Amino acid sequence: MAGKVTFRVLFGGEDDARKVTIESGIPITVEDLALKIKTFFQVTEQFRLQYKDKDMNDQFMNLLSTSELEDKGTLKVVYILNDTTRSMPLTGDACCTIPGTPSSASYSSQEPCDSDTSNDTIILSSSPETRSCSWPQTFVVPRFSSCAEIMLQTGNDEFKAHGTCLCPTPKVRSDILEGLAEEIIKYTAYPRDEQLEEVAKALTQSHPCLLEKATRTGYCGWKHYLKIKMMNFRTKLSRAGHPEVIINSLKNKRSGQQTPAANIKKPRKGDVNFCPNIPNGETRDSLEVERVALLTEVKKKKKDEAMIKEKMQRTFSLRRQEILQEPKIPEFLKKWPALFDVGEINLEFMRLTTVPLTSKFLGELHRLTNDLIRVFHTKGGAAGRKIRAVMAKTHNSEDINVRRDCVLSCLSIYLNEDLDTLVKEYVEVNPHGPEEPEVKRQVLAPKRVQYASDDSSAPNKKDSCCGLSAYELKRLENIREREAFLSSLKLLTAAEDLRQSVNPKPDVKRSKASLDKAQSLLSPRKSLRLEARNLTLRGKLTYEHDIECSEAKADVAGTTMAIYTVRAEGDDPDGPGGSLADVGVVLEGVEVLHNLESISHACVMLYGLIYALNLSYPKSLKNTFEAYQKILMDLESSKLSPKVQALKLKLLR
Incomplete structure (x- = not known):
């Protein structure tokens, strides 16, 4: 707002009233106003602002938006007095905490985000070795000599x-x-x-x-x-x-990179405490003792959660310095297993950026959902058709997680990327068939490919089964991609010999053209291969299925970064009752998280792990994760790529 404005500022009560004049007018945000008051009056403590609300008989209320202010209004500075704040050094870099603003709100009034969201409110260490706030919106020039x-x-x-x-x-x-x-x-x-x-x-x-x-x-x-x-x-x-x-x-520096400008390790994604110093009174050896004690506590059946959090906070600097040496994830997981937990990932992200992870991410996603859907519907062509097909899933379900999953998937499609390249989908298979009672031993198979009844792309039964029985064909339909199965002549021959041993029939000649046709109809995704042994016909005879999962382990071991989902066999993923049996995260061939609520929650946790482990964004989803960072989390949002900049401008219209 243009024009000079003047405010009456109360510090504690009516007995300490001061005047401040802002030449540029009322600031746009509450943070800007707080920063001007902090600078003008040289306030060094954390505080929040209140204003006189006419609708509440001129009672002081927390200031959430500068649109509530007018010239010659009254503001009140309320100091935040807690143990942590009193222990923090009162220096010029102390942040103004404005409760109720997007930067500090927990979004608890919007949508339930996560049971561990309360952990986001932990206060950062009061140690002077860690920073307490990020780059200010308005830089304050200090006093010189x-x-x-x-x-x-x-x-x-x-x-x-x-x-x-x-x-x-x-x-x-x-x-x-x-x-x-x-x-x-x-x-x-x-x-x-x-x-x-x-x-x-x-x-x-x-x-x-x-x-x-x-x-x-x-x-x-x-x-x-x-x-x-x-x-x-x-x-x-x-x-x-x-x-x-x-x-x-x-x-x-590593050998071959010993030049000043080679491989500079510095904050690139809005990290505030990228590489903190060892706290005063501590050494690397003393922190290593704490790490060993932490490792012992994590292995106990009855863990002391408070002790784990306290030791994770104390060893933060040691952990960060180890991460910047770029260790392998499996080795790091063995040394720091406590980090790979939903609550600790939230706390670690808070230590790194001073911003809550889950509450901010899902809260902003909820706030922008309607605007995002409006922008998505303007997309045309093949991407527009994909978006409409994905959003159609929300019509049959009122689950908030389904809606979030669809919005995040459409966000990737809108940016000409595909979230499915990050997500591996599997089906939990009953070895005795879907019609038999479930047994304790469950194995995984890829998500089945759905074909429409009039879809001309459905594979020809005679060509695709290559002489297999109807039951074997039914088993094969549960595989999302059968390229590994059909491309292996050895496995095809074994399957045919197995069928012949059960119910001999005249040999079926498989032409090269027939095999090529079947392979051309396959999905490009990697999948698991099911290997049937001692197979007999259903009905009068008894049969035993021994389904091997060796390829599943090999597939996971070869995965650098992925989110996996497991769905029970027979569940309709597009129906209202379709639910996920498990959702988790895989990094460098190791399952680091499991039993997550949804794909959207897994995306949040993966985003937090990228910060906690100092990883790079996936190349195939670079724009998607940039949108997470600069639009949803508002970190380093001053410089955006063209695609993300265009999306942000459309959201503001």
Whole structure:
């Protein structure tokens, strides 16, 4: 909003009332307003803002939107006094916590997200070795040395009177750059180009006498100075042993990458505590003792959950420094099994980004669902047909998880990607057939391929079964992809010999054209292969099925990153009663999570694991995960790819 506004600000009560004037008008967000109040009054503690609500007889209510404010209104600063806040160092980098805003709300009033969502509200460690907030929306220029402040004040007065710019001495320029570097390092050791430009712009706005009239923007020179200053500042930090910088030293690089610019490890996805330092009073050896004690506690039948959380918090810095050495997931799982838990993934994400994971992700997804569906319906062509087919599943089900799964799947399709490349679908098979009573031993087979009754693409029975019996053909229809089965001549021959041993018939000649036709009708997905032994006809005779799952294990072992789903045999996945028996996550051939609620919940957990383990986004779903990060989670959302930028603009219309 344009135009100067003035607020009456109360600090505790009517006995401490102050006035603040904002030249640019009422800020757009509550966070911006809180930051201006924090800067103007030099507030160092965490607080929230309240305003007088006319609908409530001028009672003070928590401020959720700046649209409730008007000129010459009254605001109240309410300090957040808890044990954790009092123990935190009262420095200039303390965050303003505004309860009720999207950045801190738990979204409990929208949709039930997860039973472990309450874990998201844990407060970060009060240790000064960890950062408490991310890069601010408005950079606040700090105070410089006394000599520099006096010269800048004189220069600003001269600029207002005569428009004369100040030419600072090398000593004053060095003091200014040193102060800015100290402030930048509170948020990141590797500021991006646009962040340095933001700092330079804030400097010239706070001190107009430092404007460079000969440049296009007026602060290009300061941006260049800052870039060089941060390079030199990182050298000092490396010599001092700062972990976020020392991991990129030449002696810590792999062979063949020992150049300064090779494989720089730095925050790339909005990480706040990318590589925290070892806490004061602790060493790597003492934290290793804590890790061993944690490992012992996790293996107990009756775990002390409070102790596990406390030790996971204490060993955070050790764990992060190990992760940045890029260990293999199976080895890391053996050392840190407590991390691979839904609650701990939420807590780890909170430590890394200071943002709650599950509540923020699902809450924003719920808030944007109607807008996303509106945008999806504008998509045409093959992608539009796929989206309409996926969204049709929501018509037969009122389950919120089904709706979330469909929206996330359509989001990938809209971005010209396919979430199915990440999801492996299997069917839980009863070895005695679907009509027989279930037994304890259950095995997995791929999800069956559905063909319409009038679909000309349905495989010809004679060609596809290659002489197999009707029951064998029925078993084969439960396989989503049969390429491995049909392409193996050895297995085909064994199946034919097995059939002949049960019910001999004249030999069936299989032509090469017949096999090629059957293979051309197969799904491109990898699947499990079922191997039947001692097979006899149904009815009068008794038969025994021994279905091997060796290919299932081989398929999982060869998977780098995937979400798997298991559905009971006979369930209709598109029907209202269709439910998943299990949903889990696989990383580097290891099942790291299981028994998740839905595919959408698995996507949230996989997204959290990518942060916790410092992994890269899947190449086939790069835009999808970028949308998760920059639209749903609002992390590093200032710079978007063209596809995600176009989607965000359409959502704002």
